[in-house]
Amino acid sequence: MGGAIARGLAQSGLSAVAASVSSSVPSAGTSAVPTPSAEPAGVASPVPASSSASSTVAASASELSSGLSSAVASPASAASFAPSAVGSQGSAGNPVALYELVVANPSRQKLEALQAEYPSVQITQSNVEAVRGADLVLLAVKPWKMEEVASELKPVLDYRTQMVASVAGGVGLADLSALYRHKNMLPPLFYVMPNTAVAVRQSMTFVAAQGASEEQTAAVVNLFRLLGEAMLVEERLMDGGMALASCGIAFAMRYIRAAMEGGVELGFYPNEAKQIVMQTLRGAVELLQSTGNHPEAEIDRVTTPGGITIRGLNEMEHAGFTDSVIRGLRAARPLKK
Structure with a gap:
């Protein structure tokens, strides 16, 4: 470091x-x-x-x-x-x-x-x-x-x-x-x-x-x-910050890896899938930074009733996506001495 x-x-x-x-x-x-x-x-x-x-x-x-x-x-x-x-x-x-x-x-x-x-x-x-x-x-x-x-x-x-x-x-x-x-x-x-x-x-x-x-x-x-x-x-937030941002780097990388594997299953070569996922994440971050919107507002712009995006999101949530992220963050907090 x-x-x-x-x-x-x-x-x-x-x-x-x-x-x-x-x-x-x-x-x-x-x-x-x-x-x-x-x-x-x-x-x-x-x-x-x-x-x-x-x-x-x-x-x-x-x-x-x-x-x-x-x-x-x-x-x-x-x-x-x-x-x-x-x-x-x-x-x-x-x-x-x-x-x-x-x-x-x-x-x-x-x-x-x-x-x-x-x-x-x-x-x-x-x-x-x-x-x-x-x-x-x-x-x-x-x-x-x-x-x-x-x-x-x-x-x-x-x-x-x-x-x-x-x-x-x-x-x-x-x-x-x-x-x-x-x-x-x-x-x-x-x-x-x-x-x-x-x-x-x-x-x-x-x-x-x-x-x-x-x-x-x-x-x-x-x-x-x-x-x-x-x-x-405040110092009391340092442990939470470590989980969210320091450990968060690894969590973000794991999502990228998972999306790459999914991309390969969809027919792309690994390097192509990585490029696609990274650019998609850059775009998502830029949208939030430029608009100041809540992530859900941007999600709503992509999800149409009966569409493929909402079906994909629902399948991820059915597998515990949001809950898994929150559980991972909570587990990543340093153990108290």
Whole structure:
């Protein structure tokens, strides 16, 4: 996921990507106290071109906003790496200063491969170096590496100027608070949940915030809007969002596979059936986006009394189509600890 995020940001126009693919994450600012266990991940963040690159964003929230705006306006190359972090954002349209993303990873080979693909990306094997001066430190690590990463970052984080975000599944705001609390202080924290479509900048990303100003929260949400759609939600909705959008990718793929198999039975070759189904889904999504209609309104336009569409829909419902989808979504919610 970290690599996908880095690639998407680079494609958005950020001049570099900072991320850490090792068992530890670049640090930034002041200290933090580790709690839950997790795997170190990468950190990436836009940094003003004049600053030294780091695996975090080195700029003010408003600068991050401007930087991501410029990223949207003038797409750049993308970067791909394992665990990664991202930092910066802004609304589309007003290109301003360029920001750099720095990638930190213990694997020199991975770093060099990334830089070969995206020369503008700055790389380092030091998590600490990656996060120095960044506004946003984004942790893309396995949950069991989080404590190790926090231990490395807390001595260098500056809670007055730096934000910390995590895309580690299941590591919520309470966990992040326990990990990064230092001398009764906490940085602004963000729990971020993208899906795998972030690799092609079409993610549905959920963001929950704690202790952040409206400006900081807007900056992080706008950052992830460079990688698809992003929605600010209460943390209690993160599990539901994961089922609907993250697991939902697999559910959508399963429908595509089923429709392809049906297409083969109807006489098409598999690749032809896949092309037909994908374009049909694109059309359905575009209809909903352009009209704002409820899906049922568009269904009504296709189903005529006694027609083949209503017969097909009724047969699917007879087999439990809607109920199966709802049951699957409910079953996909993470089990409570």
